[in-house]
Amino acid sequence: MGGSVRTQTLIALLCLGLCRGPWDQVQAGYLPKPSIRADPSPNVTSGTRVTIWCQASLQADVYYLYKERVSEPTSIEISQDSSNKASFSLGFMSPHNAGRYQCQYHSRNGWSQRSDLLPLVVTGVYSPPSLSAIPGPVVASGGNVSLSCSSQYPWQTFRLLKEGGADAPRPLELKFPREKRQALFPVGPVSISHGGTYRCYVSPASYPYAWSLPSDPLHLQVTGLYRKPSLSAQPGPSVSWGESVTLQCRSEIWLDTFYLSKEGSPAPPQHIRLQDTTAPYQANFNMSPVTSDREGTYRCHASSSTSPYLLSHPSDPLELLVSDSHSKDYTVENLIRMGMAGLILVVLGILLFRDHSSQRRIQDEARR
Structure with missing residues (x-):
């Protein structure tokens, strides 16, 4: 054929x-x-x-x-x-x-x-765990950090994955002979390759390829790549309660993303990305009105939006002081008001007593 x-x-x-x-x-x-x-x-x-x-x-x-x-x-x-x-x-x-x-x-x-x-x-077979960084998600180059994966239910296998990029490491896996609710993944000494977004998963030993939903993402940022920016307060670092203050983070070199963090605060750093990339390279963090919970020590970092996980050295610390003069004024005003109210009550009591005594005299005279 x-x-x-x-x-x-x-x-x-x-x-x-x-x-x-x-x-x-x-x-x-x-x-x-x-x-x-x-x-x-x-x-x-x-x-x-x-x-x-x-x-x-x-x-x-x-x-x-x-x-x-x-x-x-x-x-x-x-x-x-x-x-x-x-x-x-x-x-x-x-x-x-x-x-x-x-x-x-x-x-x-x-x-x-x-x-x-x-x-x-x-x-997506089971409910998601939670992921946190100890002591925090911002760590200096050469330092150490632990990523904690925890769940409300006991599990035997915990996995940590880094998202994206050809340099993403293979999943880290921890197995336990007994069911546990938490696993710590030590990371360090930290280098620039550790910066990135992490998630963790849990699974039972009987189904090692059936994983939970992923945890919320954790963004691990590495500091020390660029020279430190400066941090200042306008109009000044001492502010009265209820007024406004602006913390200015400024870089001498071209960087377009700025982060402001408060020492000891569990909240993630505030961040601003500049739309105008011409000098000066500065971000303004406005706080208004200022309350007592704003008081504390602040630092800022700067980075490039092309490498958001690689930050500068931290700025020198800035201590923000919030005076409570307004609350003292309010306390004095309240005391004055309370004193006036007490005086009025005393006067009213005297008048009522005198009126009652006058009526008794009139009744006694009428009997006679």
């Missing part, structure tokens, strides 16, 4: 488990191992559709997908020409199909090695 195109049938066999078949009788490693990946990601939310792709370096006619610790196979037939890749649709992601996968292919030249293991994780 000259000129005709010979059609081959591609059979993709999904072998759920490290099951064994006739291909195991062939010496593994005869052909190079394929690559394996998950689309859209190997870490997806519960209910997301997932496809696993197995790609060879040459044309193949049969592909196999293995899932760890499951024995019964499932077959999928695809009618098409020989191909260098095949897709396996897992449907909607759930704890049932989470786990570790490998793939393998066969061609006219024999069998390939198995691919690297692909961990497929489903998130």
